[in-house]
Every structure is written in structure tokens, then in C-alpha cells.
Amino acid sequence: MLNHRFAKDLPFTEGEYKRRLAKTRAAMERAGVDILWVTDPSNMAWLTGYDGWSFYVHQGVLVLPDADPVWWGRNQDSNGAIRTVWMGDDRCIGYADNYVQSTERHPMQDLAQRLIGMGLDKLRIGVELDNYYFSAKAYMTLAAELPNAKLIDATALVNWQRGVKSEEELVFMRRAAKISEKIVDGLIERVEPGVPKNEVVAEVQRDAIMGADGHWGDYAAIVPLLPSGSDAAAPHLTWDGRPFVKGEATFFEIAGCYRRYHVPFCRTIFLGQPSEIFLRAEAALVEGLEAGLEVARAGNRACDIANALAAPLESAGIERGARCGYPIGISYPPDWGERTISLRAEDETVLEPGMTFHFMPGLWMSDWGLEITESIVIKEDGAAETFCNRPRKMFVKD
């Protein structure tokens, strides 16, 4: 019987969390890891339900082979942990506030002492060397404080377990998709020459958080991106107060989010009459998307999607250097991708039913850009299903 001081509103069933834990433990065993130190907030949430904007300080979840996970973080955030994780309250441990941003002590010293106290300091400890928020200093401190442990690189070990979505997760993603559609509908309605960009983003954020279909909206792990004209060559610019201008294309990179699950969805709006270059690029891109969707099937490989996309683009004289997609699902800033598979020619990962991707063949040329994308789920049979249902085209407002 778990000890819970507060009523919980866990996003998922107990069975779902048990499934995730069992999958992770099996992967730990394969990787030769006795215990796993998880710092990526998306992995923490996927395993335990923990949800809070506290990842700017050192924190994490310890996965053990034979006992419930332990949440460890700043004292004041342990109040958030006992309200959001499925484990018992006694599995949430806080460290003192004078470890926070101190030049004299490091939070990892506290963690190391806990591990020693639990008799876990002589084991093989997996650490997420290249996931978010596990700093170089955190690693060095842990290594120095645990001379008898063997620290093993377990980057993305948990991320890989997240690839195939459960039915419960797909329900969340379909809710997120409704929000994405609502945002794009609003953009097509509101973007006009002379309207300042920030005013459009203000409405996007409002739509995103109001939610859709009776479900509230969560914050996306990336803010809306919407570069125009020649700036659209740069995929990650945000916004300012300048107006949209006639004669320019703007792409809108947004995602609806429901309880941390994302469905990114991008469309481009051209104000005025697009040039031949744009129209040809649009036609090739849509053809490439459709070719990619057609081969996005269980049993095919990630690279098959990338190669199918590339053919019509190359015929149109467009060379893309970048990957054309990545897995999606639960996430926290700074990225809504899962950081495992990449849809590119050299990735031969076999696609499985329930995998979800943002098929994202953005064109970022030297002085223009175009994005038309789809978030998809791989089916048991047949081609991928798109989460959103809106015309697959560049919208022209003349």
C-alpha cells in the first residue's frame, strides 16, 4: 500500500506506468546497468508522472531493479513530486536549498550521499550523459563522490523505450492534434498584411492553452516559430512586433500539447501571389510528403521515408541537407522531439506500429523557406495515419 498524502490526478493508469517501468528495467539489464539516474524531464515524467517547471535546478529519478523509483530534487519541489508521481510519498526526497546555485556545494554531493546511504554506491550506474539538464559538472561531481561506482553512458536509454505509444498515449496525442488544427485554422484566418507578428502569436498561445474539443491545452516545449520572407531561411527565429508583409511567405511551426504530449503541425501562408519558385517547391514538397507517407509503414525503415521524400525534391532541383523528421510524444522544453530515430538516409531503424513522428521536411534555402508537415502514427497495416486533417498545401491569401 503506497502512502499518499494528497489525492492524485495521474495522467495514466497504474498498468501503463508498470509497463513503462518493466520496459525500462529490461533495457537497463541489456545495457549492463544496475541502477539508472534519469535527469531528462520528459523521461522523469514518462516514468513517474512528475510534472513541474523545476528542471532549471538539479533533479532526477532513480530507477532501481527491485523497488519503486525514487524522485530526488530541491526541497520545495518535493512538494510538487508528492502531488504528481505515482510512487509513495516516502519515495520523494528533497535536498536543502543552500545547494541551489551555490559555489561551495553541489546538489550531486547530496545525491551521492543518499546513494551511499542506500548501499548503491558500488554498482553500475547508468547516467544520461547527453540528455538535457545533466551538466558536465553534475557528472564530474557524481563521479568524484562515488569512486566505487561505475558510471555508464545511458543517454537516450529511456527515450528509446518511449518510441511505441500505448493506446492511452495516442488518446492524448489525438487531443493535442485537435489543438494543432485549431491553431492552424486561426492562423489562416488572422494572418494579413499589416498585422504585427506578435499579435498573431498572442492569439496562437491563447488558442493553444484554451484547448479544443473540451480538453485544456498545455504549454508546448517550443514556442511558435514564424519567420517570414528571407528570414524563413532560418528555422528557429521567434517573433517581433513587425507586421506581415504582402509578397512574403511565412511558415508557422507550432504544436498543440495535451498533458505534455505534442503533435507538431506546420503550414506556410503566402500573402500575395507566390512566384514560380514557390509554386514549384510546394508541388515537389507535397509530392514528397505523400510519397513519404505511403512508405511510412510497419516493417519499412526510417530511411525509406527520407528517400521517398528526396526523389521528387531532387527532380525539382531542391537539395535538403537536414533530416526530415523525428519521433514525438511527451516532452518538456527545450525540444518536443524524442531524440532517438532521425528520418534520414542513414537511419535504418525499422518502423513499428504505434511509433509517432513529426514528418518535417522543412525547406530552408538561402533566402526563403517553406514548411508543410504532418505528424503521423505508424499503423499495424497500411500507410501512416496523419494526426491532423487540414489541406496539405501552402495557403495563399491574395
Added chain:
Amino acid sequence: MLNHRFAKDLPFTEGEYKRRLAKTRAAMERAGVDILWVTDPSNMAWLTGYDGWSFYVHQGVLVLPDADPVWWGRNQDSNGAIRTVWMGDDRCIGYADNYVQSTERHPMQDLAQRLIGMGLDKLRIGVELDNYYFSAKAYMTLAAELPNAKLIDATALVNWQRGVKSEEELVFMRRAAKISEKIVDGLIERVEPGVPKNEVVAEVQRDAIMGADGHWGDYAAIVPLLPSGSDAAAPHLTWDGRPFVKGEATFFEIAGCYRRYHVPFCRTIFLGQPSEIFLRAEAALVEGLEAGLEVARAGNRACDIANALAAPLESAGIERGARCGYPIGISYPPDWGERTISLRAEDETVLEPGMTFHFMPGLWMSDWGLEITESIVIKEDGAAETFCNRPRKMFVKD
């Protein structure tokens, strides 16, 4: 003469960037660092103007003693760099996309090759071991690829140079403050029993990005936090679709943001009649805030503010474990603090004119919470100036 392919809309004057670079170089010399590798996005932006949501991949700025800084990042993001940094286009270097989230190669291998090519691989290289987005793996790869370099911990070296704000920066922060005031005014108007939380957040985000006083709003580095009732014990919970409830206090932790400069501002709203506990806590907190503001003067120390706050709280039987504030200014997710000084009893940093803080004495008790805060600037003479001008109290709506 710098080579610029695109017209720039730099936030600051050339003199301001020169001042920042000179300050940083002097600090590097004091720290025994020949060249500095800066990965914290707020430091990158402060030094160069770089602005884009690309910090989810490896990137950084190289500060040299005798030449302009070099921006280095993903190829597609170098398009954003040449549009936003003050340096010449030839100072922006991109790495190939197949380094991104690859299991076979690491972007730091590319960086190391560049350093070797520039003849910089035998120097003392400062690295931000405990700033954001410099992963353990990034450090280990760089160290392995540069066996002749000496890597030196330069965590927060740049952050410390940012402490005293210029007049140009204070102009931005005053614009952000107007946005903060507008958000709080909207909260006081809109929060009512029965209104779902996400609907209020939707309006907060809309207000934030619409801006105020004719200036557009940027995204804050932290999303709005607004826990109610017993959840207010947990400072970093976000929102859901449940309604505000009569008989509960909710604190609102928000910040207006203008061109990446933040002015956080928190107020608490009680729906119904607050209990004696709340009223006593409010009175003690306001007294503590005023005592703290009074000693927040040039020449005094960070701890003087914390100690002045603590006295009336202790008289009221309230013990706070956490620090009561931090410096603020330019920032990117996941934190709007500057991560240098902490307002707490053990921090004896001397306050200087132009330093800016979020004086943030949140009360997070075991089953309730209260936040009334002020963002402040230290003056040449006299007590600190508050950026925002709204009643310093708990708002009661009965």
C-alpha cells in the same frame, strides 16, 4: 568593415556590445582563461545578440582575446546567426546536419576540429561546466578531442559580468515591467470561482505577447505558475483545466518579457474570506518585503536583504528555508534568473548600482503558499526602486 548580408535589428548599440566583450575579456584574464566557450543561450545572446530557439542542439559562442567572437552551431541555424549577431557573417560557422542526435558522431568533434584548424587547441579553454545545455557528453568529447588543451571551469563567468545593467538594458526592463503590470491587472480582473485555470493562463499568455505601452511582448523563460490551495505548497506546478475554487488562495508567478529581458512579478489572489493564518502571513510578508527593500542599497550585501526579510517572518512564526531572490535580466528557458548571487543569509556579495533582482520571498508551507514579490534595481543612492507599481498585498475577492 564587417561583412553583413542582411540588415540587422540588433537590440543594443555597438558600444554596448563592445563594453560587454571588454568586461568578459577582463574576467577571462583574471580567471586564467585564454579563450572561452559559451553555451548558455543567455550568455550567447548577451555577448553577440544571437536570438533563436535552437538551444536544443549543441551550439555556442567562442570568445577570443583579440578577434571578434565566433558563433558555432547547426548549419540551418547559422542562417539565424547571420541575421541576429553583430559580428560579420564570416564569424558564423555551421556544422553538418548528420551530427544532430547521431549515435556515431558528436557535434563537439566538429568544434574540436575547428579549434585545431584555428591553432587554438593548445590553450587554456574556459567551459561552462554547470551552465545550461553543456552536457556531460559534450565536455567529455571536447576533452578527448583536444588532448593538448587545458579545459578550465568557467561556470557563470559571463553571468557575473551581466549583473550590473546598463541604461540600455534598464530601458528594456522597464518595458517588460509594464507588461508584468498588465498581466497582474488582468489576473485580478479575471480570476473568479468556477473559471478554469487554463482559460486564465490563455489570457495571461495573450497579454504577455501583445505587450504594453506600444512595445511587443516576448516569451518568458518560464511559463506562468499558478498553484492553488494546498498545491500552492509546491512552487513549480503549472496548470490544468480545473476551476478556481472559493476559499482558496492562488499565487501567480509570471514575468513580462521584452526582447529577452524579464521582470518577474508575483501576486496572490484569495477567493473568499482568508483565514487568520493567511492574514497574519500576509502582514508579516509585506513587512519583511518593505524591510528588505529599505536595505537593498548600494554598499549593503545580498544577505542584508535576506536578514531584513527574515525578522518579521520569524516574529510571526514563519520559517523560510529557501533563498529569497536572485538577479534578473536577459534569459532563455529554463530559467529567468541570472544564477550568480542568491539573496540568502550566507551570500555576502556587495550590492552595486544597476544590479537588478527578483526579491522573491515565496512562502511554500506544507499545505498552503503565498507569494508577494517585487523586481528591483539598486540605485546610486537610497533604497531600491521597484520596477512594477501595484499594491503590495494579497488580493481578496469575496
